Amino acid sequence: MRVLLIEDDSGLRAIVKDILEEASYQVDVAETGEDGLYFAESAVYDVLIVDIMLPGLNGIELVKQLRQQQIFVPVLFLTARGDVDDRVVGLNAGADDYLAKPFATEELLARLRALLRRNRDVGSDMTVKSGDLVLNPSAKEAACGDVPLVLTDKEFELLEYLLLHQGEILTRERISYRLWGHDADTNESTVDLYIHYVRKKLKPFDLDKRIRTIRNVGYIWSES
Incomplete structure (x- = not known):
């Protein structure tokens, strides 16, 4: 399954990419919101992992533009902001889930599995x-x-x-x-x-x- 990771922090981007590839996901990465939007508009990804605080086009605006284009790929927001108001803003923008940094590897993978199973004939073992x-x-x-x-x-x-x-x-x-x-x-x-x-x-x-x-x-x- 193919994941697009949009994260401007090079260290975190490398760590998350390694985690996902070790879990057998195919991973493409983007460093900016503009690049992430360009890749996401191709509508070939099974899930997006998006940092809210991106330079230029931020994660919330990115997801809003995708939803306006009728691209409804599941989106998991990664962000250092963890309060209720920020979560509400992200979810109202069209995101499907929200994970605050720092996070545990197993929680990230579990949330991805849950998103991928929604509205698809994907088993609990991801078959x-x-x-x-x-x-x-x-x-x-x-x-x-x-x-x-x-x-x-x-x-x-x-x-x-x-x-x-x-x-x-x-x-x-x-x-x-x-x-x-x-x-x-x-x-x-x-x-x-x-x-x-x-x-x-x-x-x-x-x-x-x-x-x-x-x-x-x-x-x-x-x-x-």
Whole structure:
């Protein structure tokens, strides 16, 4: 699962990034609110961790702009401010949770897990499911029933992204950003090629048709 960490304190940013990567999250980082907003607008992240006191565009204004654009990715505010009024301001701006510094590693990870499970078919063990198809992101393992599904890392990431957004049309651009990042030299044919690879792996389980093509737009994972 992919996390965007927006934090201007280089020391804390490095520590949180290491914590998340050790817990098997894919992490992108931004040092300013403006850079964070640019990355977040791609709508490819599963959760944002945002410091309120950012230079320039602060965390509250950043989240307000995302919500105005109808981007409703879960947001966890990290801040040194811990009183009730500050928490209310952050939550009213559109954040989903609030964690005051300093914080315990396990509390950070527990709050992230809770946010990721909201409104998604994600198990308490953070597995991602669609019927008999189960993905375990921490181990990069997939199975349909008791039969393992052998996927490359990129194929796994693509299938995970589709399942996390079941019923939602994902453009080729969003898929490309998700799998290869904003600056990667990829094109629409690369996305189409990996869709083909994943469909081929799903075909023995009669699941390949769950990935529907939306002409001239992208793809969607159909629940039936």
